[in-house]
Amino acid sequence: MKYRTFFTTLLLFLISFNIGIFMITFTMFKETIKNAEERSLMEHYILTSAIAKDFQAVESRGIHIEGVIDSLLHQYSNFSGDKKVRLAFYQNDQMIYSNGQEIVWKSNLLKRSEEGNRQVSFQKLDNHTYVNVSGNLPAPYEAYTMVYLYETTEAIVAWEKMKNMLYTVGFILSILLAIGLLLLLGQIFKPLSQISQTSRNIAAGAYDTRLPASGNDELAEMAQSFNYMAEEIQRQMVELTTAAEKKQQFIDNFAHELNTPLTAIYGYAEYLQKAALDEDDRLSAISYIMSESRRMHVMANQLLDLANLKNDQIVWEAQNLTDLFQSVKQTLHNRILEKDIQMEFSSEIDVIYGDAYLLKSLFVNLMDNAIKACGTGGQISMDAVWEAGKKTICIRDNGKGMPPETIQHITDPFYRVEKSRNRKEGGTGLGLSICKQIVLRHDAELKFISHAGEGTTAKIIFTTS
Amino acid sequence: MEVVADILIVEDEISINGLIEKNLQLVGHQCTSVFDGKSAISEIQAHTYDLIILDIMLPELDGFTVFEKVKETPTIFLTARNSLADRVKGLSMGADDYLTKPFEMLELLARVEAVLRRTQKNKSYFEAGMVRIDFDSHQVFYMDQHVECTPKEFELLEVLVNNRNIALSRDRLLELVWGYDYEGDTRTIDVHIQKLRKKLGWENVIKTVYKVGYRLEVKR
Known part of the structure; x- marks a missing residue:
């Protein structure tokens, strides 16, 4: 595009520029010729009138013209003084005088005029250019014809010089213009090439490439739109990558969660088959096989719950919070006693709306996590309060807490704060994923606030009910 | 040791x-x-x-x-x-x-x-009852008497000892002693096991495990 514009512009310029020069030189040429003609005609007229007067004067003195014609005409031969003028004199087609000895008077050069009119023509002879004027003397000397030859070579040469100079200057100007044009086009097309380079970079995967957007012309506006597009692409790519990574993570974790019990089950079965065992060995191997199978069963159920939660309809009902809390406490009674945990409950809110079964399993799960985080004699409080006009339930423990960077992952399926996936605390790693799903189905928000060693607060913020 | x-x-x-x-x-x-x-x-x-x-x-x-x-x-x-x-x-x-x-x-x-x-540089020996196997010199003694063993018999013995108290199938034994590309049938194993039992008096030590294979049973 750049070069097409360049060549088109340059060609248009060259054509019009050269036409201009041509017109100028052509006009000048015409002018030169016209000047020469006019001058020649005028001099021819002056000369013929003067000669006719002389003839009259000579005749009035009774002297015959033929006798003095040579000396008479000789006076006029140096008339212009610059030796540019040649004269020839004819009497009835018979040349009677000529001062242009060096010139071969060609017959065609000396065309005598037929009528009384004078004739003007241009003649070229041996690199010299002449204006040729021939005409009869005024009456009563019509028999005499004077041919006047004026050399215009100098004027023509001067014109040619001028013409050459014009073309040379034109040529230099054209080169300068071409360079200037190239620079200008480069400047104009720079943003375009930048855009194409940036697009290529983005296409190649460098999603953080941006166009420089300065000023407030159309280009800057376009650059801003372009950058906006690039940002959107980058954001969506990041989202896609994160989603893909999460999926991969889920599959990896799932495979691991399946592999561990399967390894144990297979291993103990092989042990039973091949080893020489006593009764104790046999029983312990069997109980391992059974407990690992049960773990897989629980995991399968929870995965199913998680999948169903996304699709199943939930039943919206008013739930009395105090009753709900009592039933949660009842469920966890044994564990609370086991670890000697202090439970507190306070509520500013009477009812929340939602599915009784799901809300209970949500609170049981969160409480259970809190109990796991606490050591013996820990404290857990559950408070229902209004926060910024929204019903909010906080479950607070004073347990071991967790590092802030893990908080955003704890609701991922199979995610464990300890990379080791230590199952000492039990659980399949799906509990919080289920919690998050329940909370989402209630159009609520689940937040965790925690610092290692300072306990954890889980907040459920209800936006609708 | x-x-x-x-x-x-x-x-x-x-x-x-x-x-x-x-x-x-x-x-x-x-x-x-x-x-x-x-x-x-x-x-x-x-x-x-x-x-x-x-x-x-x-x-x-x-x-x-x-x-x-x-x-x-x-x-x-x-x-x-x-x-x-x-x-x-x-x-x-x-x-x-x-x-x-x-x-x-x-x-x-x-x-x-x-x-x-x-x-472990000091490759050792194995003792069970009246049998003593020296892995360094590839020698087997039964009641302090040197017992002649073919190389395959000794290899089979080594596999059994290394996996003692574990039942090994005939196929697995073939694979471990004769290699994957051996084309003989599992009867070869039975023949060699019989020979070992006889030579070492291990009729009750190398046990036949029903539907699995053989197991060398020694005290743990």
């Missing part, structure tokens, strides 16, 4: 830790179990072990970190992480072997055996 070793098992899954321990005990090894990285390091500093079986994903400290602290002890990584990158990392750090879950009993024992054979 019999071919036994002190082995430290570092594995956070109680069931799998127990499984490894039981398997290693079958062939006479002494086992200690720990369940996290920190106690693994203190255990290693307190005792000398012939071999460590080390999981990578551990509480407190991961297996790679533990391994960096205990380089002099032979180590087999045993992990569910079976990506090539992890294997290469484990082996290039200087681990003696890398085994992924799920694993087979015989594979675990074979690798433990291989590492121990490589790292």
